[in-house]
Amino acid sequence: MRSPTTRSHTTDASPFSPPPPRPLIVTADDALLDDLLRIAAAAGADIDVASDADSARAAWAPVPMVIVGEDQAAGLAHLAPPRRRDVHLVTRSRDDPAVWRHAVDLGAERVAVLPEDESWLADRIADATEGDGSSALVVGVIGGRGGAGSSVLATALALTACRRSLSTMLVDFDPLGGGLDLALGAEEAVGLRWPDLAGSRGRLSARALRGELPGKHGLTVLSWDRGDLLAVTPESAQAVLGAAQRACDLVVLDLPRKLDPAAEQAAAVCATVLLVVPAELRAVAAASRVAAALIPLVRDVRVVCRGPARARIGGPEVAAALELPLAAHMAAERRLTDHLDRGDPPGLHDRGPLASTSGRLLDDLLFEHQLSAP
Incomplete structure (x- = not known):
């Protein structure tokens, strides 16, 4: 000393x-x-x-x-x-x-x-x-309908940030999604899951939170497990997110389509929420209801249109129908399901539509929020 x-x-x-x-x-x-x-x-x-x-x-x-x-x-x-x-x-x-x-x-x-x-x-x-501030950029990702691919995009976005040397935390707010640790291939990793933090109140140590969560490929993840707990309180969500913002440069949230009180708390913290919508009429109709719940909570909601256009519906048409700005139109990722089944996380490498779209989205978000890699 x-x-x-x-x-x-x-x-x-x-x-x-x-x-x-x-x-x-x-x-x-x-x-x-x-x-x-x-x-x-x-x-x-x-x-x-x-x-x-x-x-x-x-x-x-x-x-x-x-x-x-x-x-x-x-x-x-x-x-x-x-x-x-x-x-x-x-x-x-x-x-x-x-x-x-x-x-x-x-x-x-x-x-x-x-x-x-x-x-x-x-x-x-x-x-x-x-520090008493919350410096991290918080980005939410949510599906316009079931199976839209929001969890895949959230994971890819977070891993893309890690490859750029940004300290990043991926937080799973969808208790029915099966657990984002599976998408990351970290289901066997030792560390805390949501049930361990369900009673959190007040202020959590950012360093302790980051140190106790599991991770893989440089990415820290807070996931649901496969147990019986299906909800946490808004107070717990607030405590965890406050620590996450102090611990990282970027926090990516995987939000459920039906927002419970904790997910509403999380959405309200986001600088931007990306609404993932397949290029389909029914998906647009479903996404309109999701958007209606988001817009009162988040000042910036953008559409990520996914997959090949059908019935002459592409990204601009989907965004216009939802009356939201278009962030990106992402082509279908070949053999994505096979890769996920092998435990190969989305966005781990810099090739393919998913990786390139994640890179462009990250470029735009970091530029707009004036966050630069260390």
Whole structure:
């Protein structure tokens, strides 16, 4: 760490580059330290610890957040460290006027009283570690009718992004779709599925979520399993999507045609939803009902027309009938079913109509939302 009297709670630094600064706890109170480390662990954060005011002042400026225990507040205030944001003083007594004076002297934004403010403090630590914004582009894919190929396109779009070195998460919101881990060939991969996250509330750690989900070919996937659970709450969907947005550059959602409350929550987060519609009259009629449910939730719904045109119906005609913009007309993918049955995921390679269409869609979406690969 930065000083012999400052110790690190955990470390996962690369041997080739210094680790990013971590939130700093300043206390010599072992009982208070144990509580603060437990709160940090709940936030999924690595923490550095300084046991005295001198070492804390040396590490003061570069860290994203400073948590000062009441036992070190007077000594640190005496040293007059530079004013900065995200300084919080932690105490067990709300009634000690000296604590509040030291908080003013340190320029602390808040005095957190334990145990009442534990949840608040965990959220602030997570914000300091992961950021409090949601930077990822979220794209939904939904079928205009059953068997339209929306899950295939969602998987191909996500894998195309991975091939371009974008960190990507594929999230399955269709409990009756059989599980997107099957489409990815990751059904045997160890990791969490929706039933494991069905009780999620509040804020989830982005790093923990990404680390616990299964994946393959560089793509992380949150899938349904083949069990009995067929729904999650909107609160669970919100918690998972918030963590996914902080964890990735791109989040691709496979949405069900009939939106339940959790899927409605997910659709509302999307910057764009792609409505996959085969070039057929009945498919257009079915897609009109799906579009009617989407439009109040999503500001940007676009049509992806799939397959050979029949009865003189092509992509422009399908989009015009639905009164939506046309994102792409995708030709049929030969032997797609054979490839899927072999466990060869769609979009894994850069050849064929599916891969080329996914590439064009991704180009357009990234350009419009000003997201670039790292």
